[in-house]
Amino acid sequence: MDVLDIATLKKIIEKVPEDYEIEFDGRDSTHKISDKIEIDVGEKKLILKIY
Numbered sequence: 001m002d003v004l005d006i007a008t009l010k011k012i013i014e015k016v017p018e019d020y021e022i023e024f025d026g027r028d029s030t031h032k033i034s035d036k037i038e039i040d041v042g043e044k045k046l047i048l049k050i051y
Helices: 006-015
Strands: 023-025 030-040 045-050
Antiparallel strands (some): 023 030, 030 045
16 A cells, blocks of 8 residues: 555545535444644644544
8 A cells, every 4th residue: 555645635625515524444343533633744744632
């Protein structure tokens, strides 16, 4: 499985209708993404948090 890069993620998020919620699959369950997103510049990571 490939890693989702930032450019692709941005394109996806820009297309999501405003009335949709963004979630991610935590393998054993599905979680809603919190409004707190961290960007780790040193590690080049976008960290999506669950509620």
